[in-house]
Amino acid sequence: MPSAPSAITFDATLGLAVLRTPNSVYALRIGADGSPRHVHWGPVLDPRGLPHPHSPADSSFEDEAAADELGVQSGARFGPAGLQVRFPDGTSGAQWRFLGHRVDGGELRLRLADRGYPLTAELCYRVHPDSDVIERWTELTHTAAPGDDFGPITVHRLDSASWTAPPLPDARLSHLVGGWSSEFQLHRDRLPVAETVLTSRRGLTGHHASPWLALDDGTATEERGDVWSTALAWSGSWRITVHRDPVGRTTWTGGFGHEGLSWSLRPGETLRTPVFAGLHTPDGFGGASRAWHHHVRTRVLPEPDRDRPVLYNSWEATGFDVDQEGQCRLAGLAAGLGAELFVLDDGWFGARTGDHAGLGDWTPRPEAFPDGLRPLADHVHGLGMAFGLWVEPEMVNADSDLYRAHPDWVLHSPTRDATELRHQLVLDLSRPEVEDAVRTTLDRLVGENAVDWLKWDANRPFTEAGRAGHPDPDRVWIDHTRAVHRIMDRLRADHPGLRIEACAGGGGRVDLAVLARTDQAWTSDNTDPVDRIAIQHGFGQLLPAQSMAAWVTDSPNGLTGRATPLRFRFHVAMAGALGLGGDLTRWRPEELAEAARLVAEYKRIRPLVQHGLQHRLTGPDGLTAVHYAAADDSEHAVLVWRPTTRFGHRPAPLRLPALHAAARYRDPETGRVYDGALLRHCGLDPDLPPGDYASRLIRLHRAG
Numbered sequence: 232m233p234s235a236p237s238a239i240t241f242d243a244t245l246g247l248a249v250l251r252t253p254n255s256v257y258a259l260r261i262g263a264d265g266s267p268r269h270v271h272w273g274p275v276l277d278p279r280g281l282p283h284p285h286s287p288a289d290s291s292f293e294d295e296a297a298a299d300e301l302g303v304q305s306g307a308r309f310g311p312a313g314l315q316v317r318f319p320d321g322t323s324g325a326q327w328r329f330l331g332h333r334v335d336g337g338e339l340r341l342r343l344a345d346r347g348y349p350l351t352a353e354l355c356y357r358v359h360p361d362s363d364v365i366e367r368w369t370e371l372t373h374t375a376a377p378g379d380d381f382g383p384i385t386v387h388r389l390d391s392a393s394w395t396a397p398p399l400p401d402a403r404l405s406h407l408v409g410g411w412s413s414e415f416q417l418h419r420d421r422l423p424v425a426e427t428v429l430t431s432r433r434g435l436t437g438h439h440a441s442p443w444l445a446l447d448d449g450t451a452t453e454e455r456g457d458v459w460s461t462a463l464a465w466s467g468s469w470r471i472t473v474h475r476d477p478v479g480r481t482t483w484t485g486g487f488g489h490e491g492l493s494w495s496l497r498p499g500e501t502l503r504t505p506v507f508a509g510l511h512t513p514d515g516f517g518g519a520s521r522a523w524h525h526h527v528r529t530r531v532l533p534e535p536d537r538d539r540p541v542l543y544n545s546w547e548a549t550g551f552d553v554d555q556e557g558q559c560r561l562a563g564l565a566a567g568l569g570a571e572l573f574v575l576d577d578g579w580f581g582a583r584t585g586d587h588a589g590l591g592d593w594t595p596r597p598e599a600f601p602d603g604l605r606p607l608a609d610h611v612h613g614l615g616m617a618f619g620l621w622v623e624p625e626m627v628n629a630d631s632d633l634y635r636a637h638p639d640w641v642l643h644s645p646t647r648d649a650t651e652l653r654h655q656l657v658l659d660l661s662r663p664e665v666e667d668a669v670r671t672t673l674d675r676l677v678g679e680n681a682v683d684w685l686k687w688d689a690n691r692p693f694t695e696a697g698r699a700g701h702p703d704p705d706r707v708w709i710d711h712t713r714a715v716h717r718i719m720d721r722l723r724a725d726h727p728g729l730r731i732e733a734c735a736g737g738g739g740r741v742d743l744a745v746l747a748r749t750d751q752a753w754t755s756d757n758t759d760p761v762d763r764i765a766i767q768h769g770f771g772q773l774l775p776a777q778s779m780a781a782w783v784t785d786s787p788n789g790l791t792g793r794a795t796p797l798r799f800r801f802h803v804a805m806a807g808a809l810g811l812g813g814d815l816t817r818w819r820p821e822e823l824a825e826a827a828r829l830v831a832e833y834k835r836i837r838p839l840v841q842h843g844l845q846h847r848l849t850g851p852d853g854l855t856a857v858h859y860a861a862a863d864d865s866e867h868a869v870l871v872w873r874p875t876t877r878f879g880h881r882p883a884p885l886r887l888p889a890l891h892a893a894a895r896y897r898d899p900e901t902g903r904v905y906d907g908a909l910l911r912h913c914g915l916d917p918d919l920p921p922g923d924y925a926s927r928l929i930r931l932h933r934a935g
């Protein structure tokens with residue numbers, strides 16, 4: 232329970248800044264050398280009692296110095312630096328003078344100036360009244376006037392923030408890794424005494440790693456234990472370096488861009504980093520996730536209170552083989568099952584009959600849609616569903632009219648072979664004319680075709696990025712991503728009803744920045760429900776279920792070949808924003824009837840799944856269960872999945888620690904009434920049917 236609203240104080244005598252959130256305190260102190268040093272991040276306490284942090288000059292070989300709030304490459308600092316700069320005369324690093332601070336409501340800014348060069352940095356912090364999440368970012372300014380005779384400053388690294396955990400006897404790192412079709416696999420590894428780098432060098436957030444982590448001392452559980460967790464709001468390349476030093480201290484620094492890039496900061500220019508947010512909780516990994524979900528719902532997602540629609544998407548049913556008649560038929564079947572949104576996927580435009588041609592030519596393929604898309608959109612609307620359209624606006628096939636007209640618009644180097652992946656190239660959105668062309672194309676598509684929903688895909692990473700002859704060639708790594716964000720923001724502003732689904736070959740671009748301008752993310756191209764249990768388990772560490780698109784597709788699964796019952800597929804997909812993605816023309820009448828019943832069941836629990844509090848009870852291996860609780864305790868839903876049964880053992884009862892011990896709960900299906908204390912401490916029998924792929928949805932209503 233929050234004990235106090237958030238507040239920021241700055242004690243000028245001590246040089247001590249204290250950020251108080253409802254359940255935590257974050258404190259830093261300005262060192263005698265002008266550098267802000269970390270003091271405390273964790274449980275509520277009075278940081279004035281803590282010793283003055285050491286500076287690097289206090290001892291020659293002992294690593295006693297307190298960590299900098301933003302590690303600078305300068306002086307006797309030998310850890311990973313979050314700020315690395317080189318001035319035109321060849322001098323590197325910054326030596327700070329503390330200029331002052333500003334507190335403005337929930338925002339703190341520490342202003343630092345280099346002692347010898349025209350460079351300032353503002354370290355920025357933001358707290359919110361009802362949340363333990365602290366948002367941090369950095370603004371670096373070249374303070375020479377544009378006409379002055381001082382050249383650009385080269386920025387080799389500019390991180391958003393450095394974070395420090397208190398000394399722990401041991402340290403464990405939770406992070407997400409994977410690949411295409413295996414995104415968001417949660418790894419929980421003992422942190423070595425070393426530097427551990429989490430990164431994407433792909434120009435996209437990446438399937439392979441996510442810019443989120445959690446740190447604990449190796450003993451935290453889902454419900455208990457100190458956890459420090461951070462997440463970077465950036466949708467391009469990024470890097471987070473975690474440093475566990477031999478004296479037991481763990482710090483990490485992170486921001487946009489990967490190693491080896493540099494940016495040129497011109498006189499008068501300010502470079503603002505993305506937000507790197509962090510929280511501390513004593514309530515274990517589950518507590519950390521619920522705090523993140525609250526943050527995402529209150530400060531990230533554009534319309535968190537709107538129910539995510541049950542969608543139908545044609546991709547797994549038809550692939551590129553789309554036409555008006557076939558899509559109308561699928562739309563009719565989907566509407567009959569209770570779908571609320573019909574999304575026409577890839578293949579509707581240009582010469583796009585496969586992945587080799589047409590990308591970039593965003594006009595309907597005449598053989599498939601002779602009268603354009605409007606008849607299909609009208610048909611879908613007539614069935615009472617919203618109309619969604621797949622686009623991949625940042626990409627182009629070499630075999631396309633767009634590329635033939637503008638070969639210079641793609642990321643390329645005139646002296647290198649262009650790397651084609653999935654036969655496509657990346658448009659360089661850092662060029663204003665390309666950004667403008669993409670934005671106007673999307674604006675036209677949405678306006679002309681009554682599009683309610685865009686599925687925005689991106690099916691390859693960057694290669695040959697950086698423009699030959701450009702004075703700041705690596706800027707593309709930042710500017711492309713910013714252009715994507717800008718286009719999404721502008722589209723939403725110009726079309727207030729429009730919803731956007733983030734996608735990048737499955738879950739290749741899922742982060743807090745993309746979710747600030749989209750409604751949900753396509754989680755993975757792997758729709759096998761057994762694999763999805765682990766993928767969804769990882770996704771939910773940071774992000775709430777309403778942002779996690781989950782489809783029920785055909786059996787056997789097109790990717791894995793695994794056959795699973797319809798009910799199991801539904802129960803797994805009900806843990807997110809439910810969608811349907813199978814070839815409904817091949818579903819038997821009894822399957823369609825069961826699907827309609829399960830869609831209706833999902834709609835009953837949708838408020839709990841999409842807006843409730845999520846408690847992971849077990850998983851993701853073996854029997855897995857997730858509990859969704861209404862904030863007012865009135866209703867509960869528990870989804871239980873058991874892919875395989877072993878030795879014929881009965882599963883252990885599921886303890887439900889989120890219930891109130893003094894309350895009673897009624898199962899509306901059986902009418903049975905349970906004692907809250909009993910369900911909390913002894914658990915509920917999941918009562919699964921025998922055999923593999925067993926699953927159940929259990930609902931409970933508060934009965935007094």
Ligand code: DGJ
Nearest residue numbers: 546576577688736737756
């Ligand atoms: C990758 C996406 O993840 C799929 O859902 C589908 O839209 C294909 N691209 C289409 O090319």
